[in-house]
Amino acid sequence: MSDTIALVDDDRNILTSVSIALQAEGFLTRVYTDGETALKALTDNPPDLAVLDIKMPRMDGLELLRRLREKTQLPVIFLTSKDDELDEALGLAMGADDYISKPFSQRLLIARIRAILRRTEHAGGGNGGDAEGEAAPVLERGQLKMEPAKHRVTWKGDNVTLTVTEFMILEALAQRPGIVKTRNQLMDAAYHEDIYVDDRTIDSHIKRLRRKFRQVDPEFDAIETLYGAGYRFSEE
Structure with missing residues (x-):
């Protein structure tokens, strides 16, 4: 089964281009243009990973992550502006798994998504059931x-x-x-x-x-x- 990636960004051009790139790599995508809409969707029907922009109207990415972390350990990658070092550090402190500064390479984003999904499966957190082979020892x-x-x-x-x-x-x-x-x-x-x-x-x-x-x-x-x-x- 293909992994599902949720994209949350108020820039529709980014949503469209990244979604197309991910689908070309075999991923399923769901897109949201604001944090409030995304919050209910991501908690009711969690994807395998979410890519969140920090700067968004109505509910920014940091608040969205804080609310998500009350209910789920969904892997999250932040998209940040080049100079948002404080936001990057705060996002990591709140539980983001990684961040990428805009403008970014879609190839880099896809590589990081694959790396985090692989670690999720290694840790037993994937959606595909039990991993093949023996479980890692305690x-x-x-x-x-x-x-x-x-x-x-x-x-x-x-x-x-x-x-x-x-x-x-x-x-x-x-x-x-x-x-x-x-x-x-x-x-x-x-x-x-x-x-x-x-x-x-x-x-x-x-x-x-x-x-x-x-x-x-x-x-x-x-x-x-x-x-x-x-x-x-x-x-x-």
Whole structure:
């Protein structure tokens, strides 16, 4: 079954051109010109991934994402203006999986969509049922438990809700506790395509991971920063 991509943007030219490009690659598309209309459609009948513009009338992309995150972990890519660094960081902090600055290459957007969908399927979040082959083994490190087949994470028995990108970064760190992972290595773990992602994106994901774990345990400090080197998962 083809994956369905929802496009939400008030620029009809972008909606038309991106929709045509995605359909040529075998995707199904649904398009919306404002956040309010998209919110009900995306919650009532979730697609496999949504591409959201940030700057929209009636309800902007940030508010749409905030409302979506109350009900779903639907993978989301943001489209941002070139100079909207604050919006990019805020979007990632709120749970977006990735962002692309306008003007953008449709080829790049399609590559990132494929990468996120592949990670979603790896984490057991796809719509196509059980993955073929054996399920990925449960990973336990101290108080951390990760179940890739269920896309489930707990800390001291409490659930921690992560996006697909957050899950993949945490898994890369927890697989080898005590070993420093550079930002490039974490990029490779989270983005299997040959896609450029800057350091700030990885740093934003790490900050969001820490924030989510501290919501269930204010003393959480298992993800350590090694300045100038990268990050590691504490052995303790």
